[in-house]
Amino acid sequence: MNFDPEQPAENPFWFRECFLMTMPLGKKAINLRELLHILRDADESVLYYHLLQSRLTVTQPVVEYPNDFALWAATALQDSKLAEKLSSFDPFEYDHIAAVRGAMLDILEEYLWDLPSVPWARPGFEFHFCEASMVVIRSEVPANTLKDFCLGLGKVGLDSVYYHFFEARRRLGMVHLDDFSYWMETNFGLPELVEAIRDIDGYFYTLKEIRDTLLRLIHQHLGDLCGYPE
Numbered sequence: 001m002n003f004d005p006e007q008p009a010e011n012p013f014w015f016r017e018c019f020l021m022t023m024p025l026g027k028k029a030i031n032l033r034e035l036l037h038i039l040r041d042a043d044e045s046v047l048y049y050h051l052l053q054s055r056l057t058v059t060q061p062v063v064e065y066p067n068d069f070a071l072w073a074a075t076a077l078q079d080s081k082l083a084e085k086l087s088s089f090d091p092f093e094y095d096h097i098a099a100v101r102g103a104m105l106d107i108l109e110e111y112l113w114d115l116p117s118v119p120w121a122r123p124g125f126e127f128h129f130c131e132a133s134m135v136v137i138r139s140e141v142p143a144n145t146l147k148d149f150c151l152g153l154g155k156v157g158l159d160s161v162y163y164h165f166f167e168a169r170r171r172l173g174m175v176h177l178d179d180f181s182y183w184m185e186t187n188f189g190l191p192e193l194v195e196a197i198r199d200i201d202g203y204f205y206t207l208k209e210i211r212d213t214l215l216r217l218i219h220q221h222l223g224d225l226c227g228y229p230e
Contacts, residue, residue, distance in 0.1 A: 005150075011187060012142035014139060015139040017136070017160050018135060019159060029127040042129060043131065044097040052091070070087040076125035076126070089107060090203050162207055193218065
């Protein structure tokens with residue numbers, strides 16, 4: 001494809017950094033039934049934190065548990081079957097957080113129905129419910145061209161990848177719309193690259209894997225803009 005990497009964007013891209021101010025709620029679940037009861041009435045921000053935002057609180061491990069609920073089932077309840085069910089749950093299959101909550105409750109209720117006894121966590125491994133406020137900081141230098149963007153994407157922290165790839169969906173109100181592909185589409189067109197980015201099943205990737213995938217896709221569609229290896 002013939003594309004000028006120095007073509008200026010009509011609207012430059014501003015990378016943003018973010019960090020969380022996590023707030024424990026003083027609520028905890030010691031067994032699966034308690035988890036279910038608290039989730040029924042918890043604010044949507046609590047569910048959102050444990051499904052998505054919590055991946056910013058620690059260095060994201062390369063494991064098969066993409067959310068706090070699956071990780072708790074595996075480590076605290078020692079229930080690999082439940083952990084697998086919760087790991088395969090993708091909140092981006094739903095249009096709004098209320099539908100996400102309903103799907104989560106269905107999984108837990110159905111699982112509890114078939115159990116002879118309620119799984120309990122070991123002492124010290126209770127599930128502690130939290131929510132978070134996000135602080136966002138705009139970078140000082142914008143990306144005026146796609147080459148600038150590509151170089152910037154390779155340098156920014158993973159918190160920036162999270163903000164533009166995940167938080168954008170909440171901010172823009174569309175589950176399949178991220179800041180990266182939206183900027184490329186509105187400034188350069190690039191329909192094939194835009195579609196490839198929106199096809200990334202990012203919920204099951206680490207933040208580093210998402211960034212590597214983005215750089216790889218740009219390289220595949222537009223050539224060597226930022227030194228991505230062959």
